[in-house]
Amino acid sequence: MTYTTEQLIEILEQELRASWKGERVLLSAEERFNDPVLAPLLGSHKIGKVYAYREFREQVHQYQKDHQVSGLVWRTCRFKGQTVRYPELHNQLIALEQDKEILLQSKASVLEFWQQTTPGLKFWFAGHDPQAITPELVEQLAQDAEWAExxxxxxxxxxxxxxxxxxxxxxxxxxPESGCRRIVAAPNRPSLIKV
Structure with a gap:
């Protein structure tokens, strides 16, 4: 039986908790991380925890490749009474080639949700100093993107x-090879909430 994406996520979470509790330590970590300033500051025990989890995660990534287990999870977003469900790469897994295809296929439904829920809102580039942009620029950027979140x-x-x-x-x-432009639709100047 092959593990599912959800099972791999749970396994990684358990391993991360075990690593931070000190139940998993890589004894050769000092050999891998020999920064003369940071190594003494962090100590071999903390470095060992990080590398133990990192190596375990790399094994999970290899398992994903070997058994073609997707790295995507499905999210639901609700806004103004509308709902959209779309795929997103889990932050501890890798994307397979077919995963990117699924991301590309979901772009239309995410953009349709955006268009249905943003009338009357103003558009801004997200960031510490939001910059106002036009709906036409948003449309152009959307056309240039491969997928949307x-x-x-x-x-x-x-x-x-x-x-x-x-x-x-x-x-x-x-x-510029990879990127993600973030746009905010808000009634007025957007808040600085990090989403």
């Missing part, structure tokens, strides 16, 4: 327009 607060809707590698798209260092 969405999150909501009570009064704001956040759209992620993503491309490239699903495992790297949320990291600045991955630009």
């Amino acid at each position: 969405v999150d909501a607060t009570l009064t704001e809707l956040y759209l992620g327009l993503c491309w490239g590698n699903p495992q790297e798209c949320h990291y600045q260092w991955a630009m």
Whole structure:
């Protein structure tokens, strides 16, 4: 029997808890992390915990590849009485080739949800200093994106327009090969809530 995505997530969570409790330690961690400043500060025990979990997670990733177990989880977003269900890469798993195809296929339903729930709202690039943008720019950015994600607060809707590698798209260092532009729809200037 092959483990499911949900089972792999639970296994990883159990292993992470065990690592942080000190039940899993990699004894050769000092050899792998020999930073002269940070290593003494963190201590070999903490470094061992991190590397023990990291190695275990790499084994889970190999299992995913070997058994073609998806790294996607399904999320539900509700806003203004509307609901959308869409796939998202779990932050501790990897995306298989077919996972990216599923992300691409879900783009239309996420954008349809965005269009149904944002009339009357203003659009902004998300960030520490939100910049107002036009609906036309949002539409252009949406066309350029490979897949879309969405999150909501009570009064704001956040759209992620993503491309490239699903495992790297949320990291600045991955630009321009991978990325995710975040747009906020809000009645006024958006709050600085991190969603």
